[in-house]
Amino acid sequence: MNPSKTRLLAMMALGLLLAGTPLAQAEEREQTSERWVVLGGDIAETLAALEADINVIARDDTVVHPPAMAALPSVGYLRQLSAESVLSVKPDQVLAAGSAGPREVLAQLEAVGVNVATINAPPSLDAIADKVRAVGQLTDRQNAAEALANDLNDKLNRLASMPVLPPTRAMFIMQHSGLTPRAAGSDTAAHSALEAVGLDNAFAEMQGYHSVGAEALARQSPDVVIVSERGLAAMGGKAALWQLPGLALTPAGRKQQLIVVNVQALLGFGPRTPDQLLALRQDVETLLGASTNAQKSTAKISP
Structure with missing residues (x-):
């Protein structure tokens, strides 16, 4: 067989093997033109911290950080969304905080084929790490999410172990x-x-x-x-x-x-x-x- 053809076949076989790995799948998703809308400032910050915000093209009014995401078009206020406003940016995926709504609007988005993922977490310090892990799971950033969650928990534990203040x-x-x-x-x-x-x-x-x-x-x-x-x-x-x-x-x-x-x-x-x-x-x-x-x-x- 021609040496050039042999090398080509080997490269194709290697490509087929790598295509099924999580890393290759994640990279393939990042290279697509998928359009994401993020709803909730905490979710947006988590996406950015995990460097998983590459496909975000719009956000809600509560997203004020990081500046690059805050500069994106807004689809309205987190708890008073309309299906028309969200659909106007032609999203493929909506990643929403549990407080996003009304629920009927999210249901309408799903009914027309938009993938809606909601991260329900109580507004508490204990839930921050779980929220990070949930975003990591949805964006194939599990390892980064686990490292970030552990770091955040370490800081909260350090805060909890500090000496008691005088009554203030x-x-x-x-x-x-x-x-x-x-x-x-x-x-x-x-x-x-x-x-x-x-x-x-x-x-x-x-x-x-x-x-x-x-x-x-x-x-x-x-x-x-x-x-x-x-x-x-x-x-x-x-x-x-x-x-x-x-x-x-x-x-x-x-x-x-x-x-x-x-x-x-x-x-x-x-x-x-x-x-x-x-x-x-x-x-x-x-x-x-x-x-x-x-x-x-x-x-x-x-x-």
Whole structure:
């Protein structure tokens, strides 16, 4: 047989053998023109962290990170989607967070042939690693997902093993309406974050997010105020924050103890959350340390 033909046949045989391997199948999928829509900021961040976002061509309004994905066309708000909006980008695959909906819209997408994969995970820190593994399974990134999940769990375990903080009441402001801040109560992602870093939620007696007036602020007396970057900017900055009625009567207001956070990264329960929690814990320790040192200095100079 001609040597050239022999080499050609050998190469073809090797190609047929490799075609059935998971690696070859994954590479083949990446080279296709499959069109994906991602619904949910945590799912989008997980896809990016696993480098599995190559086919994403659209997202919902909650996807604000990474910047490249946030720049993609939006199909609407996560919980108020319409089939027409999603279908307008001609998707082959929709990868959705469990909170995406309405459910009827997702059913309509499936009815016209769009493959819809929903990742149902509770909004809790314990579920972050499971969510990563689920995305890895759907995108053939199992090994990368397992490594990332273990790393995230290690960070959460490190946070949980940190020394207990002195009793500190915190107020988490999500936004404000006029002169009334909207604070986080129990059964919220913000409450979970406060607990994770060792803070007491000053408004744990209420459930959900509610506006709180001057009397409630003075009564609950938070030691620290935590606010989102956007929330602080919307109310006009730090000076405007401390002018909120009742806040000056609190320990936080008197000492102007404030921590500003990236709320999407902190409360999204995605791959960025453990690092953000560790950073918040460090900020709290720094703030409390500075406050303690100031009290000691005042005590030394007092007659």
